Amino acid sequence: MSIATNLNTIQSSLAENVTLVAVSKTKPIPDLMEAYDAGQRIFGENKIQEMAEKWELMPKDIQWHMIGHVQTNKVKFMAQFVSLIHGVDSLKLLQEINKQALKNSRVIDCLLQIHIAEEETKFGLDENELDVLLASNEFQQMKNIRIVGLMGMATFTDNKEQIKKEFSHLKSIFDKLRDRETLQGFSILSMGMSGDYQIAIECGSTMVRIGSSIFGTR
Numbered sequence: 001m002s003i004a005t006n007l008n009t010i011q012s013s014l015a016e017n018v019t020l021v022a023v024s025k026t027k028p029i030p031d032l033m034e035a036y037d038a039g040q041r042i043f044g045e046n047k048i049q050e051m052a053e054k055w056e057l058m059p060k061d062i063q064w065h066m067i068g069h070v071q072t073n074k075v076k077f078m079a080q081f082v083s084l085i086h087g088v089d090s091l092k093l094l095q096e097i098n099k100q101a102l103k104n105s106r107v108i109d110c111l112l113q114i115h116i117a118e119e120e121t122k123f124g125l126d127e128n129e130l131d132v133l134l135a136s137n138e139f140q141q142m143k144n145i146r147i148v149g150l151m152g153m154a155t156f157t158d159n160k161e162q163i164k165k166e167f168s169h170l171k172s173i174f175d176k177l178r179d180r181e182t183l184q185g186f187s188i189l190s191m192g193m194s195g196d197y198q199i200a201i202e203c204g205s206t207m208v209r210i211g212s213s214i215f216g217t218r
Helices: 003-013 029-037 048-059 072-078 091-103 129-135 137-139 159-176 196-200
Strands: 019-023 042-045 062-065 084-087 107-114 145-151 189-190 208-211
Touching: 003 029, 003 107, 029 084, 042 048, 042 084, 048 062, 048 072, 072 091, 084 091, 091 107, 091 137, 091 145, 129 145, 129 159, 129 208, 145 159, 159 196, 189 208, 196 208
Parallel strands: 019 042, 019 208, 042 062, 062 084, 084 107, 107 145, 145 189
Antiparallel strands: none
16 A cells, blocks of 8 residues: 555544644655655654754645654754644753744744553653643743643553543543643644554544554554
């Protein structure tokens, strides 16, 4: 199956309110251009350097999403162009994004990453850390970032009930925050990848990150 065919099949199965991020990490530019020519405009990368190289060479109407874990010292390399940063999991990282966004005269949209999986290796804030961050003076003073939603990854397991429970938990946190007046434009719930995106959508996801089902396995 071609990339374009895979893409069209997935797109046609998604509800109108669900945004598809094509996860293009490690994929060569001709593969991305095939997806682009088929109408895809949002691509997700997990390494800032690779994303910056692709941004330089590819059409400028593409939205680039940083979906991997972000090191603070690399933020400056994407601050000029990144559309959305998915994995924000600390006040320190937010402060750096705010600083680099200011240097580029931008407001950068961010998702706060919440730890919902049982695996210790997954990054993210717990609910208490989330509340502390949002209530902090430092957060209130940042003018060059905008928290537009949450992101989370379920445990890597075949147990669909567990995945559903974790995604539903994230949705409940999202719903609680959506009513806060201090969070303008809070509308994105990024959860679900190639293996579990259908469950994520059932649980209320508005953005799915799909790579191997579009581009093939790495």
